[in-house]
Amino acid sequence: MIKYLVKRLLLLLPTFIGISLITYAMIRLAPGDYTTLRAGLQGELKAGAIGTEIIEQEKKLYGLDKPVIVGYWDWFKRLVVLDFGVSRKDGRPVAERIAEALPITLSLNIISMIIVYIISIPGGIVSALKKDSLYDRVSSLVLFILYSLPSFWVGLLLLMVFSGGDYLNLFPLGGIISDWAEDFSFFDRMVNIAWHLALPVITLTYGGFAFLSRYTRATMLDVINQQYIMTARAKGLSEKRVVLVHAFRNSLVPLVTLMATILPGLLGGSVIVESIFSIPGMGMLAFEAILARDIPVIMAIASISAVLTLLGILIADILYGVVDPRIRLEARQ
Amino acid sequence: MTAARGYWRTAWREFRRNRLALAGLVLVLALFAVALFAPFIASDKPYIYAADGRLRFPILFDYPELEGMNFREGAVKGFVLMPPVPYTSSEYDLDAIVMPPSARHVLGTDEQGRDLAARMIHGTRVSILIGFIAVFIYVTMGVIIGALAGYYGGVVDMVISRFIEVIICFPTFFLILTILALVGPSLVNVMLVIGVTGWTGIARIVRGEFLKIREMEFVQASRALGARDRAVIFRHMLPNALAPVLVSATFGIASTILIESSLSFLGFGVQPPTPSWGDILSQSRDFMDFAWWLTLVPGFAIFITITAYNLVGEGFQDAIDPRSVRK
Numbered sequence: 001m002i003k004y005l006v007k008r009l010l011l012l013l014p015t016f017i018g019i020s021l022i023t024y025a026m027i028r029l030a031p032g033d034y035t036t037l038r039a040g041l042q043g044e045l046k047a048g049a050i051g052t053e054i055i056e057q058e059k060k061l062y063g064l065d066k067p068v069i070v071g072y073w074d075w076f077k078r079l080v081v082l083d084f085g086v087s088r089k090d091g092r093p094v095a096e097r098i099a100e101a102l103p104i105t106l107s108l109n110i111i112s113m114i115i116v117y118i119i120s121i122p123g124g125i126v127s128a129l130k131k132d133s134l135y136d137r138v139s140s141l142v143l144f145i146l147y148s149l150p151s152f153w154v155g156l157l158l159l160m161v162f163s164g165g166d167y168l169n170l171f172p173l174g175g176i177i178s179d180w181a182e183d184f185s186f187f188d189r190m191v192n193i194a195w196h197l198a199l200p201v202i203t204l205t206y207g208g209f210a211f212l213s214r215y216t217r218a219t220m221l222d223v224i225n226q227q228y229i230m231t232a233r234a235k236g237l238s239e240k241r242v243v244l245v246h247a248f249r250n251s252l253v254p255l256v257t258l259m260a261t262i263l264p265g266l267l268g269g270s271v272i273v274e275s276i277f278s279i280p281g282m283g284m285l286a287f288e289a290i291l292a293r294d295i296p297v298i299m300a301i302a303s304i305s306a307v308l309t310l311l312g313i314l315i316a317d318i319l320y321g322v323v324d325p326r327i328r329l330e331a332r333q
Numbered sequence: 334m335t336a337a338r339g340y341w342r343t344a345w346r347e348f349r350r351n352r353l354a355l356a357g358l359v360l361v362l363a364l365f366a367v368a369l370f371a372p373f374i375a376s377d378k379p380y381i382y383a384a385d386g387r388l389r390f391p392i393l394f395d396y397p398e399l400e401g402m403n404f405r406e407g408a409v410k411g412f413v414l415m416p417p418v419p420y421t422s423s424e425y426d427l428d429a430i431v432m433p434p435s436a437r438h439v440l441g442t443d444e445q446g447r448d449l450a451a452r453m454i455h456g457t458r459v460s461i462l463i464g465f466i467a468v469f470i471y472v473t474m475g476v477i478i479g480a481l482a483g484y485y486g487g488v489v490d491m492v493i494s495r496f497i498e499v500i501i502c503f504p505t506f507f508l509i510l511t512i513l514a515l516v517g518p519s520l521v522n523v524m525l526v527i528g529v530t531g532w533t534g535i536a537r538i539v540r541g542e543f544l545k546i547r548e549m550e551f552v553q554a555s556r557a558l559g560a561r562d563r564a565v566i567f568r569h570m571l572p573n574a575l576a577p578v579l580v581s582a583t584f585g586i587a588s589t590i591l592i593e594s595s596l597s598f599l600g601f602g603v604q605p606p607t608p609s610w611g612d613i614l615s616q617s618r619d620f621m622d623f624a625w626w627l628t629l630v631p632g633f634a635i636f637i638t639i640t641a642y643n644l645v646g647e648g649f650q651d652a653i654d655p656r657s658v659r660k
Binding site: 026027275291305306309 | 499
């Protein structure tokens, strides 16, 4: 087991290098010289020597005067000691900005993921067991609709209806905590945060909820028609035992791999939700960095999300072996 | 004895039985029609203008003497037959900004007093165009790359599979945003970037199918007859691997339309004044507290379009999946 883990972790390295190298090369090689652009934007681009000097200084500072591969190597060497460099926007260390943003986005996504799994797995199972019943048909239709609803629209509608304006004024317009909540007790602060996060969590949740429920239903239907389920019933096992022990365990396999496919999409989803609800998380940070062409921040975010994705795939592979003992880890490469 | 039916005809028969999928298909075709005929559905020029004993068709031909005339609401004498939405997508009216739906503007107006219905109709073109071209780009790439991996196997397969694994780990939406920020957002760039980043799914499907088909007799037969690799891959094997690719492409159009509108929503899509649904929705944020129509209408259009493609995709999937054949 440990041997397998070490081997897998070592295999992550080339993939990670591939991802970060491609990202770096793309930013460097893309048309449009961002240093000039930035200097020009700030009105620093004066004619003659001074303007050129500023550009040269900037380029040197961010390693843009070197060839792509050398620049990448410099970046990578600093990454090994977890030095992500400084943000071009405000000169603060990138690591510091990410340390602020990452927990917010992670907790948002973990909360919504837990809700998704708690609701949709039982819902999907019941749907599959009562296939073609009224419940199944109605829930299938509702889930299909939820599945096709664009999240940015849902987010806007929720804001429009529930956050002030001409309609209801139940939730705040954005942010994660009220200004005045600084000296609240711990419990009151939590309540305040929950109040802020209610709408964003709904926006993040409903899509995954629809996806996972449909998925659970489909895999459960596959399993329930297998012969070993008939055998279990023929043995005289209770329906509860047949469903929960024999059928459900076997439908877990695809549900586990799903985690690995959901992870890479998290950052993209966060960009939209966080921009709608003004949440200072990774999505917002990423979006601002992209607008400002802040290379150190973009690279850092790309690396972190690549690492999270790779770990997600690894964990899914390990869980695969846990839920289905037939799959031997060593054999799967 | 009935004659053997072809694969695609059987699939179509199955598809037709699924009412929801058929409704989706009708909707998709209707959207096509709207996109194609947008300038004839929303325009400030009448279809027919009969005055001074002459019959004119201003929407089809240019008449110098009619330049700049307003044909709406009986402003001119004679017989006028206007299109259903008598405004263009760029025509603004600063006296009527952010107006709720009314008889004059059926879906209301935006912050520049432009007719929302006209903008929605013209915006259909962007969604349809980007959906189709981006998916065409990535299906082509995916088919070629996947076919190479599946057909040749060995080292080629290993290199391509590793490469696909790397690409899958990219945060796609973030990547698309970054590239667009660097090369500048425009209709062509959006299509290219979505196209170039989206091919991995198709490549994996084609690779899998090719690995299966490769061992079949007809492939060996065509090789034995001296067919070149290119002919074996594209003429003999590809048609047999196409069905799952087309299903995936149908869902792909839905997700491409979603990505495009998300990009426009963040300001990285098609640039104004070209109307796009995501952009209209994005503009609505400034008036969200009262202008419900500006939020409701474009979002609903995006939602319906995505639903339609997803319905067609599902119907298609059921139709070609032998396991789900209904008795």
